[in-house]
Amino acid sequence: xxxxxxxxxxxxxxxxxxxxxxxxxxxxxxLASYSNVRGCMVIRPYGTALWENIRNELDRRFxxxxxxxxxxxxxxxxxxxxxxxDHVEGFAPEVAWITHGGExxxxxxxxxxxxxxxxxxxxYSEIIHSYRDLPKLYNQWCSVVRWEKTTRPFLRTMEFFxxxxxxxxxTAEEAIxxxxxxxxxxxxxxxxxxxIPVVKGLKTDKEKFAGAESxxxxxxxxxxxxxxxxxxxxxxxDGFSKAFDIEFTGRDNKLxxxxxxxxxxxxxxxxxxxxxxxDDNGLVLPPAVAPLQVAILPIAMHKExxxxxxxxxxxxxxxxxxVKVDDSDNSAGWKFAEYEMKGVPLRLEIGPKDIENNxxxxxxxxxxxxxxxxxxxxxVKVAELLQEVHNGLYEKALNRxxxxxxxxxxxxxxxxxxxxxxxxxxxxxxxxxxxxxKLKEVAGVTSRCIPFEQEKIADTCVCxxxxxxxxxxxxxxx
Amino acid sequence: xxxxxxxxxxxxxxxxxxxxxxxxxxxxxxLASYSNVRGCMVIRPYGTALWENIRNELDRRFxxxxxxxxxxxxxxxxxxxxxxxDHVEGFAPEVAWITHGGExxxxxxxxxxxxxxxxxxxxYSEIIHSYRDLPKLYNQWCSVVRWEKTTRPFLRTMEFFxxxxxxxxxTAEEAIxxxxxxxxxxxxxxxxxxxIPVVKGLKTDKEKFAGAESxxxxxxxxxxxxxxxxxxxxxxxDGFSKAFDIEFTGRDNKLxxxxxxxxxxxxxxxxxxxxxxxDDNGLVLPPAVAPLQVAILPIAMHKExxxxxxxxxxxxxxxxxxVKVDDSDNSAGWKFAEYEMKGVPLRLEIGPKDIENNxxxxxxxxxxxxxxxxxxxxxVKVAELLQEVHNGLYEKALNRxxxxxxxxxxxxxxxxxxxxxxxxxxxxxxxxxxxxxKLKEVAGVTSRCIPFEQEKIADTCVCxxxxxxxxxxxxxxx
Numbered sequence: 001x002x003x004x005x006x007x008x009x010x011x012x013x014x015x016x017x018x019x020x021x022x023x024x025x026x027x028x029x030x031l032a033s034y035s036n037v038r039g040c041m042v043i044r045p046y047g048t049a050l051w052e053n054i055r056n057e058l059d060r061r062f063x064x065x066x067x068x069x070x071x072x073x074x075x076x077x078x079x080x081x082x083x084x085x086d087h088v089e090g091f092a093p094e095v096a097w098i099t100h101g102g103e104x105x106x107x108x109x110x111x112x113x114x115x116x117x118x119x120x121x122x123x124y125s126e127i128i129h130s131y132r133d134l135p136k137l138y139n140q141w142c143s144v145v146r147w148e149k150t151t152r153p154f155l156r157t158m159e160f161f162x163x164x165x166x167x168x169x170x171t172a173e174e175a176i177x178x179x180x181x182x183x184x185x186x187x188x189x190x191x192x193x194x195x196i197p198v199v200k201g202l203k204t205d206k207e208k209f210a211g212a213e214s215x216x217x218x219x220x221x222x223x224x225x226x227x228x229x230x231x232x233x234x235x236x237x238d239g240f241s242k243a244f245d246i247e248f249t250g251r252d253n254k255l256x257x258x259x260x261x262x263x264x265x266x267x268x269x270x271x272x273x274x275x276x277x278x279d280d281n282g283l284v285l286p287p288a289v290a291p292l293q294v295a296i297l298p299i300a301m302h303k304e305x306x307x308x309x310x311x312x313x314x315x316x317x318x319x320x321x322x323v324k325v326d327d328s329d330n331s332a333g334w335k336f337a338e339y340e341m342k343g344v345p346l347r348l349e350i351g352p353k354d355i356e357n358n359x360x361x362x363x364x365x366x367x368x369x370x371x372x373x374x375x376x377x378x379x380v381k382v383a384e385l386l387q388e389v390h391n392g393l394y395e396k397a398l399n400r401x402x403x404x405x406x407x408x409x410x411x412x413x414x415x416x417x418x419x420x421x422x423x424x425x426x427x428x429x430x431x432x433x434x435x436x437x438k439l440k441e442v443a444g445v446t447s448r449c450i451p452f453e454q455e456k457i458a459d460t461c462v463c464x465x466x467x468x469x470x471x472x473x474x475x476x477x478x
Numbered sequence: 479x480x481x482x483x484x485x486x487x488x489x490x491x492x493x494x495x496x497x498x499x500x501x502x503x504x505x506x507x508x509l510a511s512y513s514n515v516r517g518c519m520v521i522r523p524y525g526t527a528l529w530e531n532i533r534n535e536l537d538r539r540f541x542x543x544x545x546x547x548x549x550x551x552x553x554x555x556x557x558x559x560x561x562x563x564d565h566v567e568g569f570a571p572e573v574a575w576i577t578h579g580g581e582x583x584x585x586x587x588x589x590x591x592x593x594x595x596x597x598x599x600x601x602y603s604e605i606i607h608s609y610r611d612l613p614k615l616y617n618q619w620c621s622v623v624r625w626e627k628t629t630r631p632f633l634r635t636m637e638f639f640x641x642x643x644x645x646x647x648x649t650a651e652e653a654i655x656x657x658x659x660x661x662x663x664x665x666x667x668x669x670x671x672x673x674i675p676v677v678k679g680l681k682t683d684k685e686k687f688a689g690a691e692s693x694x695x696x697x698x699x700x701x702x703x704x705x706x707x708x709x710x711x712x713x714x715x716d717g718f719s720k721a722f723d724i725e726f727t728g729r730d731n732k733l734x735x736x737x738x739x740x741x742x743x744x745x746x747x748x749x750x751x752x753x754x755x756x757d758d759n760g761l762v763l764p765p766a767v768a769p770l771q772v773a774i775l776p777i778a779m780h781k782e783x784x785x786x787x788x789x790x791x792x793x794x795x796x797x798x799x800x801v802k803v804d805d806s807d808n809s810a811g812w813k814f815a816e817y818e819m820k821g822v823p824l825r826l827e828i829g830p831k832d833i834e835n836n837x838x839x840x841x842x843x844x845x846x847x848x849x850x851x852x853x854x855x856x857x858v859k860v861a862e863l864l865q866e867v868h869n870g871l872y873e874k875a876l877n878r879x880x881x882x883x884x885x886x887x888x889x890x891x892x893x894x895x896x897x898x899x900x901x902x903x904x905x906x907x908x909x910x911x912x913x914x915x916k917l918k919e920v921a922g923v924t925s926r927c928i929p930f931e932q933e934k935i936a937d938t939c940v941c942x943x944x945x946x947x948x949x950x951x952x953x954x955x956x
């Protein structure tokens with residue numbers, strides 16, 4: 001297919017400057033804008049609607065799997081944050097500290113929550129007494145704050161939005177099962193709702209969450225060949241339970257510590273949507289999450305009956321789809337560019353000629369394919385095309401990921417690929433931290449995950465040549 | 479009607495200690511619990527579900543009236559908070575200050591937002607340029623923080639949950655219209671969704687919001703005769719616009735300042751639900767907002783077919799209502815008390831005898847009325863009874879408010895009523911701050927509002943005897 005003509009001049013081309021392309025899209029599609037608060041975004045109506053669709057669908061899936069929402073405090077007293085050693089070491093350097101309330105200096109500093117394990121554990125210690133109180137399957141939707149040095153909209157901001165699930169279980173087995181269940185919720189959501197293919201696996205000890213025994217992750221590959229960690233699920237064992245004195249009387253009438261998990265997906269995922277599906281004309285939204293699924297554009301609007309017909313179609317379609325008629329006095333060209341920029345999956349054009357022929361035109365955002373549709377078949381055809389857009393986006397992203405995934409067996413190859421071929425690099429690993437650190441130093445890559453689907457690429461570690469334990473995905477990451 | 483037997487012994491009776499009754503209900507109905515963070519609550523699953531129902535219904539009404547959601551930063555730099563003089567004076571004494579990010583001391587302090595006028599204005603100054611950009615009808619759902627000295631769950635907490643609408647308009651008329659429209663959304667929501675009758679009116683200058691030109695309010699009367707301000711809507715004129723340099727080119731091609739409103743309803747409203755409808759057996763929830771509308775209790779559960787029938791009814795009812803079968807091995811008495819405590823509007827009992835007769839029993843939470851219902855008519859009857867519960871709660875609350883509303887014409891009467899008759903006190907006022915302050919000092923009452931529905935109780939001010947300007951509602955308030 002020939003390179004398509006770029007309709008919108010204001011945004012930088014991906015190939016010229018990917019980072020600039022990204023921020024241009026965020027701004028021009030009106031997802032977010034910078035605020036006068038360093039590292040914090042204003043998420044604009046279109047971005048908020050996107051996040052609400054993500055939230056509603058994930059929330060539905062969480063409730064379907066038996067979870068309940070709660071709302072925990074925004075603040076954590078310093079002494080509470082310090083209760084679990086690994087956890088405080090991981091987070092203390094990057095929290096915002098409150099030292100004064102009104103005029104009064106506080107006797108103990110409070111931090112703005114960077115994550116809420118400590119608050120949940122504090123609460124669980126109050127309400128868990130017997131095995132009958134288990135499992136506790138809680139989640140919360142909120143924002144958290146981490147004092148980041150450099151920030152980028154959605155990808156890395158001081159304040160970001162997320163959900164954090166925190167669950168407590170009678171046994172380790174049950175908790176591990178929950179950790180995996182929620183990872184599957186995330187991967188299914190990413191693939192079937194957002195059309196983003198992901199690799200599922202386990203983080204290495206170096207990359208796991210502060211305080212966790214193991215961290216599972218879904219990793220997606222962006223257009224520029226960088227990886228984006230898109231959702232994580234942690235198994236904590238009973239480390240926090242011990243630190244927070246959470247004990248319950250078991251079925252055997254003995255006191256024991258419950259086993260814990262936590263899992264989260266954040267507004268970063270909006271960055272993943274942009275960088276997986278977007279193109280040089282702007283955003284391309286997967287239909288399931290798009291705030292607007294069909295933009296209806298009346299052509300020659302002043303002609304009798306055109307606007308009426310457009311509104312009639314909108315009325316009919318709005319029972320099943322998110323639609324809008326644009327009856328503004330902007331030019332047709334402006335409108336085309338606008339809805340392309342905003343990534344609306346389908347554009348519906350209807351003019352006097354179409355009305356005569358009892359038809360309209362549907363144009364796909366992802367590949368610009370035009371279809372003439374009889375008005376009697378409109379609803380069926382819109383549903384079909386939205387499904388095709390979803391499938392098309394998923395396949396395109398999967399093909400790109402496959403093209404950008406390389407296997408290497410020695411250090412020279414690793415360095416060469418890391419330097420010249422952005423993407424996932426599959427390579428064997430001995431399991432030693434030293435090799436992980438060396439690969440970061442010499443090739444600039446980090447381990448993304450130990451994928452559940454293992455392949456044997458070689459017998460020996462790509463770095464030290466000793467016997468290999470696992471095949472890993474490596475790469476540069478956001 | 480004879481005083482009903484109290485089924486649950488653990489909670490304090492309202493008449494004995496209303497404040498203790500309130501906190502008992504919050505705790506025993508598992509709405510919220512205290513946390514180890516001073517003045518912050520843990521909102522438990524049942525309380526969160528209640529808030530989500532409030533949020534979803536209000537959000538639907540906001541969207542229906544053309545509003546869009548956005549998400550603003552959590553923090554406000556000190557210099558931004560200081561831009562509008564009255565506003566900073568009102569809020570600076572009660573904000574939480576962040577002075578450090580990680581190890582680093584900040585060059586400028588940030589406060590945790592106590593409300594977001596300044597953030598919205600900062601953003602509006604970036605995006606409003608022409609009359610074509612107006613109106614801007616934004617809302618956000620979030621939590622805010624005010625450094626309160628004494629706190630009570632839902633009623634007054636350091637962190638609380640709310641929505642804040644912030645809108646910008648071409649003209650003063652349009653902005654005032656919006657202020658009133660949103661007040662009407664609140665009063666309609668309070669009365670028709672929460673079954674809480676409210677008085678609508680204007681706040682006096684003393685009681686209005688910091689920085690506003692005028693504040694409209696809905697005031698509800700609690701069981702103990704104290705008032706609760708349940709929602710407010712503010713008209714700002716162009717004061718903030720000037721302070722924040724928000725200018726637009728008008729239809730006349732001249733630069734002008736837009737006119738602003740803001741409006742909010744908070745998690746306090748959960749306190750209003752508790753204290754308007756609750757009784758000595760616990761919570762009583764209006765059906766529209768109840769997380770669980772029908773608790774289905776199989777009687778003699780071990781008998782063949784009982785549990786199956788209960789589940790079958792649940793299946794059928796769940797298409798329209800929020801229902802749950804309690805098949806736990808707790809006693810029937812325990813279950814009755816539990817769902818009474820949680821204020822579930824209807825209890826459905828079904829046992830072997832009922833199944834034989836193709837019927838079940840529905841028991842209303844509000845008045846304990848029992849109805850035998852043929853299973854074929856169940857859905858219709860449940861809908862009817864839920865509507866009756868709603869109507870019954872509203873009428874009961876309205877009657878109580880009318881019984882507890884007094885008119886007074888001189889200071890002695892005012893003092894006597896304020897001391898001995900908790901409730902609303904209607905009295906004339908000259909419009910002078912001095913009288914408002916004196917009434918607070920000698921009678922302990924504050925002005926609740928200048929109601930839209932004025933009555934002429936006397937010609938002269940209840941305090942100074944000079945000619946009266948308005949009839950006001952006065953009272954003690956939460």
